[in-house]
Amino acid sequence: MxxxxxxxxxxxxxxxxxxxxxxxxxxxxxxxxxxxxxxxxxxxxxxxxxxxxxxxxxxxxxxxxxxxxxxxxxxxxxxxxxxxxxxxxxxxxxxxxxxxSPQLDVAERGFSFGKDGPLDMRMDCESGESAAEWLARADEREIADVLWTYGEEKQSRRIARAIVARRADTPLLRTAQLADLIASVVPRGAQKIHPATRSFQAIRIYINRxxxxxxxxxxxxxxxxxxxxxxxxxxxxxxxxxxxxxxxxxxxxxxxxxxxxxxxxxxxxxxxxxxxxxxxxxxxxxxxxxxxxxxxxxxxxxxxxx
CATH class of the missing domain: 3.40.50.150 (Vaccinia Virus protein VP39)
Structure with a gap:
């Protein structure tokens, strides 16, 4: 079909x-x-x-x-x-x-926080820097700027700080890791979307220019x-x-x-x-x-x- x-x-x-x-x-x-x-x-x-x-x-x-x-x-x-x-x-x-839709539906592509897979997010998965590689090297300010600029995420600084603190102990290599980390520091409140929605979107937009x-x-x-x-x-x-x-x-x-x-x-x-x-x-x-x-x-x- x-x-x-x-x-x-x-x-x-x-x-x-x-x-x-x-x-x-x-x-x-x-x-x-x-x-x-x-x-x-x-x-x-x-x-x-x-x-x-x-x-x-x-x-x-x-x-x-x-x-x-x-x-x-x-x-x-x-x-x-x-x-x-x-x-x-x-x-x-x-x-x-x-x-x-095919990119979202395949967990191995790393676009969806709802499906655990490698934290990749590249549309061209054979070239460029993956989301995991970028998150491992970017400083806190750069991460916060990306989350705010491309995701309009109001909690960008809090999320960036949590990412830098977590990676010092454990590399962020999976989508579920990142989604759970964001959910743990961002109160869901009355919003209908998952707390990681804007951050995943922002990182994807940035990684793929x-x-x-x-x-x-x-x-x-x-x-x-x-x-x-x-x-x-x-x-x-x-x-x-x-x-x-x-x-x-x-x-x-x-x-x-x-x-x-x-x-x-x-x-x-x-x-x-x-x-x-x-x-x-x-x-x-x-x-x-x-x-x-x-x-x-x-x-x-x-x-x-x-």
Whole structure:
């Protein structure tokens, strides 16, 4: 049974797939959105698939590798700026941000505090520093800054202090170790989420450079889009959505007037916002609780190169 990805119909409507168009799914995951695009493409269409996760790339190669309309690249959003296939021009780009369901569901990937596994959290588990390695070397201030900046965790200093104290006696190597430690120092109170939720999210975002990659990826996507091409972004976190919203507004709306600058600066929009931010339907969130925090924003390129 195929997993239907978050906000599938809204994404397909937003991308407005042309039969002979060229599209990029920058977060392949397990291919739910990609299948939808491919089903709408004709023989002359093109679908580019990208993902950091080597397991996702293996799935893409197994399921789509023989289709002559498909090209596959393992890498981050920032590779879009140098991938020759993308530089030929695109009619649509999709980024489905955050961690995928398969990554959350496999304990060995270390993303979930609800499943005990190695404290890894890397989307590309074959390169870079794992969460365990970072927590073993980072000082208390750096840990606290990451938890606050990327997780908006109000107890960031208390958690960082506890991590540094615990690792002096016992290395933090498992997700359950870290989740239990955070729960022991953060009062749950009336909050519905687990005390470790924000900390796990913050560490994952930091380890994978998600926000930096997103900012650079958005620039590259806009440059690669043809006039009339659509940019569709699904966010699951307020920091991600803020970056996407600000990016789209910067190219779609004239900056506010400045009373200290009497000379009006000409503004030519490069993007047109397609509707307002969209949320998953009640039916979808009932079937898939992970869709509750999803926000979809769509914009269309209307000018020349950015």
């Amino acid at each position: 195929l997993h239907l990805p978050v906000m599938f119909e809204q994404v397909m409507d937003g991308l407005r797939v042309l039969q002979e168009g060229a599209y990029l799914d920058g977060t392949f995951g397990r291919g739910g959105h990609a299948r939808g695009v491919l089903q709408r493409l004709g023989a002359g269409g093109r679908l580019l698939l990208m993902d950091k996760d080597p397991e996702a790339i293996r799935v893409a190669e197994r399921e789509f590798g023989t289709d002559p309309r498909v090209a596959i690249h393992r890498g981050s959003f920032i590779d879009l700026a140098t991938w020759g296939e993308a530089q030929r021009g695109l009619d649509g780009v999709l980024f489905d941000l955050g961690v995928s 998600e926000l930096d990659d997103l900012e650079r990826g958005l620039d590259a996507a806009l440059a690669a889009l043809r006039p009339g091409g659509r940019l569709a972004i699904i966010s699951f976190h307020s920091l991600e959505d803020r970056i996407v919203k600000q990016f789209m507004n910067r190219y779609a709306k004239a900056p506010p007037a400045n009373r200290r600058m009497p000379i009006e600066i000409a503004f030519t929009p490069t993007l047109k916002l397609i509707g307002d931010a969209q949320k998953a339907t009640e039916a979808e969130t009932a079937a898939n609780p992970r869709a509750r925090s999803a926000v979809l924003r769509v914009a269309e390129k209307i000018g020349g190169a950015a």
